[in-house]
Amino acid sequence: MSELLRVENLSVAFRTRGGIVRALETVSFSIARGETVALVGESGSGKSVTAYAAMGILDPAGQVTGGRIVFDGIDLTEASEREIEDLRGREMSMIFQNPRAALNPIRRIGTQIADVLLRHGNIRRADAPAEAVRLLAQVGIPDPARRSRAYPFELSGGMCQRVMIAIALACAPSLLIADEPTTGLDVTTQAVAMDLVRDLARERQMATLLITHDLALASEYCDRVVVMHAGHVVESGPVAELLAAPRHPYTARLLAATPRPGIALGDLAAIPGELPDLRRAAAGVCRFAGRCDRRRDDCAGSLPPIPPGPLHDAACWNPL
Amino acid sequence: MTALLDVINLQKIYPVGGGGKARGQLHAVDDVSFSIAPGETVGLVGESGCGKSTLVRLLARLHDPTAGAIHFGDTDLAGMKARGFARRPERAAIQMVFQDAGESINPRYTAFEAIAAPLRRLRGLRGTALQQRVEELADATGIPRALLGRFPHQLSGGQKARVGIARAIAVEPRLLILDEPTAALDVSVQVVILKLLMDLRQRLGLSYLFVSHDINVVRLICDRVIVMYLGKIVEQGPTAEVLGRPAHPYTRALLSAVPELTLEPPGPRPRLGGEPRSPINPDPKVCRFFGRCPDGRPACADSMPRLSPVGPGHLAACHFA
Known part of the structure; x- marks a missing residue:
């Protein structure tokens, strides 16, 4: 399958009254033509910011501070607003929450x-x-x-x-970005809307980036999953492989907190700690380390990179 | 065991259309009967527009029912006017936790004030006694005392949810109506709040009516489930029964629409097409699900199916269940 979108070491920062928020740090992933990829994570993980950056519709306070977004051979971070405008709506389009x-x-x-x-x-x-x-x-x-x-x-x-x-x-379009498209819809309506997107995507060989906090939804509709935490991609890989054997401790924790049939409340465990303050987070260091029970001394060192691509990979010094 | 709450043939009809003389009657809640035992958690599920919210407002006595009875303990609440109910002692016995704690807490109240308000109003607490009770509640719901001076926007989603719960249990209710209390939360916070709720239920001997869209959460914490469709209960029974052996075609459709964490690609699943029928002037002889039902037959348009037993404690309103 040929690559359609390639996000490479993308960093985005927001100027706020409280300081610079490093919302995304060296985010990398790719989508092939006709492929459906889920961008999964909790609120504040940077899923939507990633999508907005790819569409070139970041809030004016946000700025791409590094990396490239290559769509069908065109580097969007270098392209003129005219060129992006021409792509947006025709080649890549987006459906929003609500x-x-x-x-x-x-x-x-x-x-x-x-x-x-x-x-x-x-x-x-x-x-x-x-x-x-x-x-x-x-x-x-x-x-x-x-x-x-x-x-x-x-x-x-x-x-x-x-x-x-x-x-x-x-x-x-050849790429559809769907940002939590079914939030606020009933499950019955959600199923119909998701089936529709999937069927149309298959029919037209359209690539889909599904942004969701719902691992179950991702598992039903996507080929691959990219997991984000606090502005980092922590793990990515084929959906079945990633769910069966998560390698990043955060992915494992997220799975262990997700209700599903056959699991009692007592078996579910919350993820300890909270999201780190992205104004103070040190650059290039694992942002889950403060919440992680598999932390080692070398976790304070620079983060192992995840190259964009279809392989199963985790940004962790001590993976499962 | 005698029921804590016993709802009998409850009905709410709203007049709609045409100024002055109403042209239509919207049957929001139609002939609904169920009960909740002390210490029980009952789930209420159904899609938007099915009457869940109206039912909740009737039970919390924010709206007046058109007909029917709401027996709570020894009193019939249905006869009491919603206007003025806030001043009655029964007000404290039924409390609500709202969907989005961030939206339902007054943004100009600190966490302390939010929890103190019902204590002042319904218990008349002041001064040290008030301070003590609020701190006690903060401890019980896991709110660090240092956060009591914060405003909602300074609290995380999980902390706001805790404030919403602390406020609801402040006046020692016996029944808590939880309206999608975790819908706005991330899964890891949701786990903590659900565990807190289950812990409080046990410690305080509460009963819960748990309104939710999320079948996977209902499965986790509810003893029994009620499924509503267009103002009517179409199925109710023990959670394992209703979710494991759904008898009503609507329940089956609802369950098959729930995405599952699966490792294998899911097989084809029946989908529920179309839209619900209009709730305005519904034909009393036609099943509300007819037309959308994959198993509909001519008999479904001739007589309204009634809730009848399909298993121990398990009722379904379908001619072919």
Whole structure:
């Protein structure tokens, strides 16, 4: 499989009143064409920042301080805003948490899909509304012609998420970034939305980066998992291998805290300690060491790097 | 064992549409009956719009039911007006823990003030007695005393959740209604809060009504489960029974939608397509799940299935269960 997105030693820092927050430090991973990769971690792990950086939509306070983001041979950290704008929406697109908030509340959904088509697609103005209806039908919205004239508030949360998916897929991108796409949806709706993304991705050989805190969701829909903790990639590998035999102590701890059938409450264990303060964290050193029961003296040294790629690897001096 | 809470044929209908004269009747909670024994944890599951939240508000006596009875101990709460309930002694006996502690705690109250408010209002505590009780509660819920002076935005998600729990147990309730208390938390914090809740239940002899979306969490802590669909209970029974041998097609669909930590690629799973029927003026003869149900037959449109036994303590409302 050929590589589509390669994130290499990406570092991002945010200027805040309390000091510089090193939100991402030397993050590396890659996605091949047609592959589905999960970016997994708890809140504050830097999953969303990674996605925002890849899309070039970081908050102005955030800055890429190092590394490269290579999309289909183009280095996005060097590219002009024009070039990125051209890719965004056409070649790479994103669906967000809380679909209702991500849609424009005062534009009809058909119009919002047409906007994307007219901006990025090769389509005549007169054909855009019909194409919008076709896209709504494709994401399984019943009575699409009528629904295309609806406003977001007239649709349920699940319907809004389908509209978001229709917008994201309008120009047949080669990469879809889905940032917690099913948070706030019912499990039944979640299953339908995730099936839809998976089926469309397979049909079009589209690569998907699924950002989620839900290991179970990742295990059902993804080929590979990249685990993040406090702005570092701590482990990555094929999903079955990583879940069956996690190598980083953090991944193992995360699994041991996740409720699942056959496990009693007493068998679950919390992860000790808290996320380190990223304003004070020393550069290039394991950020889990303070919470880790496998810590050794050499853990204070520089972090073993994880090269981007499909192999199972953990950034740990004393892996399991 | 006599029930702590006994809900009988509870109903809540909201008038909708058309100014003045209501054109429709929205059946938010329809003919719901169940009970909770002392010390029991009962899970309440179902998708958004199924009436969980309305039911919770009726039980917490924030809304008035249209019909039915809520027996709590020896009193019928259904007859008491929601307006004014806050001044009754029963108010303290049923307390709630809300979904997002960060949203439900007054941002201008310190942790101390948040926990002290119900003690002042319902117990009339002041001064040292108040101070002592708040500290006792902080200890019981694992809030370091040094954090009591902090505002919600200065607390972590787990600490805010603890404040929400401390505030709810402050006036020594007998029933705690937990509305997705861990939905906003990371898994590692969730474990700690669930263990705290189970520990408090035992120590204080509490009963829980645990509203949740998360079947895997319900499985962990609930003795019994109630499944609601469009205002009606479609299935209820012991957790192992309902989740292990679901009798209602909706429960089956719900369970098959839950992602599982699997090492093998999951096989094809039945998915629930479409949307629920409208809760406005529902046909009393048609099963609420009809039309969306994978097993629907003509009989389902002729008579509403009633909850009937399918196993020990296990009820399901389906003609074909």
